[in-house]
Amino acid sequence: MDKHRVYNLIILDESGSMESIKSATISGFNEVVQTIKEVERQFPEQEHYVSFITFNGMGVKTLLDKRSVLELTEIDGNSFKPNASTPLYDAIGFAAGALNNYLSNQTNFNVLVTILTDGEENASREFNGNQISQLINGLKPHGWTFTYIGANQDVEKVAASLNIENRMQFAANDEDMKRMFEEEKEARMLYSMKLRNKEDVQGNYYRDKDKKDKEKS
Numbered sequence: 001m002d003k004h005r006v007y008n009l010i011i012l013d014e015s016g017s018m019e020s021i022k023s024a025t026i027s028g029f030n031e032v033v034q035t036i037k038e039v040e041r042q043f044p045e046q047e048h049y050v051s052f053i054t055f056n057g058m059g060v061k062t063l064l065d066k067r068s069v070l071e072l073t074e075i076d077g078n079s080f081k082p083n084a085s086t087p088l089y090d091a092i093g094f095a096a097g098a099l100n101n102y103l104s105n106q107t108n109f110n111v112l113v114t115i116l117t118d119g120e121e122n123a124s125r126e127f128n129g130n131q132i133s134q135l136i137n138g139l140k141p142h143g144w145t146f147t148y149i150g151a152n153q154d155v156e157k158v159a160a161s162l163n164i165e166n167r168m169q170f171a172a173n174d175e176d177m178k179r180m181f182e183e184e185k186e187a188r189m190l191y192s193m194k195l196r197n198k199e200d201v202q203g204n205y206y207r208d209k210d211k212k213d214k215e216k217s
């Protein structure tokens with residue numbers, strides 16, 4: 001069977017301000033890794049790959065590049081070292097552009113992009129906000145879903161400026177980081193369920209989780 005490929009692109013802020021929530025970020029990311037593994041077990045018709053990008057003023061780093069779920073390993077304090085500033089636009093432009101080039105001649109796939117940052121853009125050199133907004137707007141009709149998770153900023157305003165509908169606010173502390181990653185994991189599972197049912201996966205990424213919770217209560 002030709003499985004439906006899902007590319008999970010995670011773009012994580014590694015700027016200096018993330019140091020205070022470093023341990024919670026590492027723990028949360030590792031839980032997401034386990035969630036993606038569980039998603040593939042529950043939805044055997046899907047084949048999941050993970051690209052993991054971190055960014056700060058020292059550059060944009062690719063820690064995982066389209067790795068199969070079977071090859072995924074957890075990160076630790078040696079692979080995630082917060083430092084310097086926040087070149088958010090460069091990270092999105094580089095990561096999404098590279099994956100889009102790779103997928104240019106492929107079919108039967110979806111891309112789920114998760115952007116997580118505790119601060120606003122302040123250091124990009126290659127891309128500006130308008131370019132990233134246009135890039136995202138151009139990719140969404142082709143099976144790309146973008147989500148934005150932010151702290152210490154007006155998340156709704158920033159996400160809207162980038163043409164990202166799916167957004168979630170968190171407070172930069174360990175307790176709220178744990179809550180945020182729990183919500184993200186549940187939303188990721190619902191996303192794969194919608195793929196199975198051939199439903200729209202463009203919007204309502206987090207709001208569908210809220211709707212599910214209301215139905216349970």
